[in-house]
Every structure is written in structure tokens, then in C-alpha cells.
Amino acid sequence: MNALSIRNLRKTYNNGFEALKGINLEVEAGDFFALLGPNGAGKSTAIGIISSLINETSGSVSIFGHDLKTDRSKAKSCLGLVPQEVNFNQFDTVRSIVLNQAGYYGTPRKLALQRTEQCLKQMDLWDKRDTVSRRLSGGMKRRVMIARAMVHAPKLLILDEPTAGVDIEIRRSMWKMMQDVNQQGTTIILTTHYLEEAESLCRNIAIIDQGQIVENSDMASLLARLHVDHFVLDLAGPVATAPVIAGYQIERIGDKALNVAVPKEIGLNQLFSQLSAHNIKVISMKNKSNRLEQLFMDLIDSKPAEER
């Protein structure tokens, strides 16, 4: 059964702006799914409709087979949402935010207390349980929202940019947490602007641009479509010009640095022997940009949203 199924979803905001132009999307149960797209693409709009915060203009959504219109209560019970922006009461304590949310989902008091403790510990927030949420740092506030979304043990967890503005250590621990939760059987849909994050975590992916799905496939076959890898080479000594080597596109980007485009079918071996022949000694090498980033840029119009 699909965790999420979206049919012909359209949204036109009151000001006439068409944020979703009829999208279709299926997310399998147990999946770790990436929903990507540039600013203003319509990701949060779609998530808002799925989580009953925004009224759709037309189309349908079903969560674990429960239609959001006709079987609302069951559909909602399956879903946990971590919104893009902080939306809890800034004057409440961390614990009461999470505990109240459990109550709204109908969790009996005793179980709610247990689940609250469990989620807060998992999010490393147990020490902060009595802190008024306004006094938390930005990263902590995000984790409060994750704990709140998980307190009723949802089967589908949607996280709208959970790692935005979070330091690397916490981001790593969030990745670990999301992987654990996913391994325990929870379906996860993640939006992020850090593409390496999507690449390393997610199995399937949809890219949305200007309210339309422009790509929807599994991560592996998407990445396999990339024919060229870009590398930056750090050299031992300075070079005056970029060497010319057949099959590769080489560009000098600094005294001791080269940028090389490597077609997949040719590979790296020849490159190094040829560079040695040119008397160029390579100290280290790194992937220039994230692979997914490349694809992403190819797929979407690279102009900022406002100009489109």
C-alpha cells in the first residue's frame, strides 16, 4: 500500500497565483522520499495540503489508503508533520508542547507522558523539558517540532526543511535519527535544499519546479543518468596553463588547482597517467559539486523564482 498518493493536485491562492499545477505523486510505505525543488516551487504548499493546513483547489490526497476528504480522522492519525517554520506557542514549555500534541491525537495521558519522554530524549531535549520554548536556540526549536511530530508514532513523517540553519553536528544526529525512524518502519518524506543530504538519505525522489513535478524516480537511476563527474585537483606545483588531454575538459582555476570534467565512460585512470606525462603531480582530489546538485540544476530553470 502507498503511504501517500496524490492525484491531480492543484492550488491557486486567493491572489490568483497558481502554486500547484496538477501534481501526481506516489510514495511507497517504508520509503525515504526526497521532495526537492527551488524556493517557491510549491513544496510547502503541497505539504500544507497533505497536512490539512491549506485547502486544495482541486485534486485528492490519500494517506495509507485513507482519503483526506472522506476519511479525514484516520488519514490525519497516520501523519506527523514538521513544518518549515516554527509554529508552537512560544510561551509554553517544551514538555507541554509535545504532551498537548499527544492529547490532540487522543493519546491517553499515561501513554502520552511516556511517549513525550521518549521523543524528547531521542531529540536530546529532555534536559530542556521545563524550558519555555521562546528561550530555545533555533536548532532546538526545530528538534521540538520533530519530537512533537513523532509523539503519536505516525506511520508517515513529513519534514519540511528540518535541517535548515542547524549546525553540522546536530544535522548529523538528525540524519541518524531519521534513518533510525525509517528503519523502524516509518515512511519519511523530506524536503531540503542540501542535496547531498537527499542523496545520502533518500531512496526515491521527486523534483518539483513552478508547481509541476519535473522528475520522479529512484535516486540510483537518477544519478546513473549523470554522464559527467566534475573534480577539483590540488597540484604539488603551479601550472601556467591547463594541460590539453583528449577526452577530458580541463580548466585552470588557480595557481595549483585544476577543474576536470570526467566522462563516465572514460574514467579516471587515463587522466592520471596523462597528467604524469605532463609532469603534473596531483596531491589530492575532490568531487567539485555534489552530483545531485548538477542534475538538479539541469532540470530546473536556474533563474530565481521571481524572474520566471
Added chain:
Amino acid sequence: MNYFIAFRTLVTKETFRFIRIWPQTLLPPAITTALYFLIFGKLIGDRIGTISGATYMDYIVPGIILMSVISHSYANVVSSFYSTKFQRNIEELLVAPVPNWVILFGYVSGGIIRGLLVGIVVALIALFFADIAVNNALITVTIAILTATLFSLAGFINAVLAESFDDISIIPNFVLTPLSYLGGVFYSVSMLPGVWQTISMGNPILYMINAFRYGLIGVTDIDIQLAFIITGGFIVTLTLFSLFLLHKGIGIKN
């Protein structure tokens, strides 16, 4: 789905909210009404004599209590729901499987509890100034609860429709307070010239105050049954309108 747990969670949260800030919510009405009793009841009232057989102090106590119930039940819901909407934590309820009627009655219950609690505080203060033997406890309590319900609902609608903090103070200042004062808190409508009596009869608060006064001291300008019908009618209408607003997501959903 167990909606009772959601309802209880909401009501508990709403109640703690105003109790936690009691110096802003429970103390001011105590002070204001003590001053009313002192100035209008004691200092001025002694020179006025009786109205319908009651001393002036006894006559104004019920109106002042009910006026506090009205303004506080309204204020509780309008400010709580508006800030919930403004801070967007209404989304916590919208994502959860909480039906609209649970949301509505959760907030309204918070308003009723605050209104009645303030009513009790004011009544206790009144005991220092007047000794009131309750004429009909059932009518007193029922009309107090119905009034608190009505104005909690009105506060809810105001909060749903409000788009700025200004919008939540317009109705209390320009509608509720004048209607309460003109609803016969300090006088009997029979003291007014004919045309003003007729106009006063269009003020719903007049009926509630008189019914409440009847419950407490047995004096009224109007028919008690009519008071219940009018209050009940308003409650039904405002409930339906509130549910309609929630159903459409007006003010809370895009």
C-alpha cells in the same frame, strides 16, 4: 478516535493559560468591581434610595457580576484564539484529528470557565458590601452559564475574523461595554422615557442582566422566559456560524 482526550487537553491548556497570568486576568476585575461597589453602591447609592423595593447596592450587584462574566468570557476567547491563530499554533490542532466542534467547544469552555470564575470572584467581593440571599439558584446559575457561553462564542467569531490586534479590541470597546452599561446594570429601564425603553428592549444584554438579577434578588423588568429564549437563540446561531467559519477555514487556512 477519542475526542474526549483532545477536548480535555484543550480545556486544560486554556484554563492554565489564564490562571498562569492571574494578575492580568483575575485580579483586575476584583479591583474594578470593588470600586464600583464602593463608589456607586455605597457613596452614591445611599442617596438614591430603592429600586423596585431593593436597595441601590443590592440592585446593581447582579448587573456588575454579569457584566464581568460577559467581558471576561469574551476577552478570554478572543485573545486566546487570536494569538493561537497569530502565532500559527492553531496548526497543531489542524493537523491532528480534532473535529471543528471540539476546537470550538474547547475554546468556548475556556471562556466559560474564566467568565464564571471571574463572576465568583466578583460575587465574593460583593458579599462585603451587600448581603444577597439568592432568590432562585437554578435561574442564577443557568443564566450565568448561558451568558458566558454566548459571549465566548462571540469572542471566538471575533478572533476568527480579526486580522490585526486592533480588530480584537473594537467589539469589546465599542459594542460590548456600551451595551452592558445600557443593559440596565445601574438602572431599571422603567426609569427611562418611553422611546428609550423601547430601544433598550432591542439590547439582548438587558434580558440577561434582568434574568440574572431576578435569580439573585427577585427583581426584573422583563419576562424571564423571554430572556432564556433570546439567549438560547443567540447561542444556537453563533454556534452554527462558528462551525461554518471553521469548516470554510476562514481566517485560519489558505
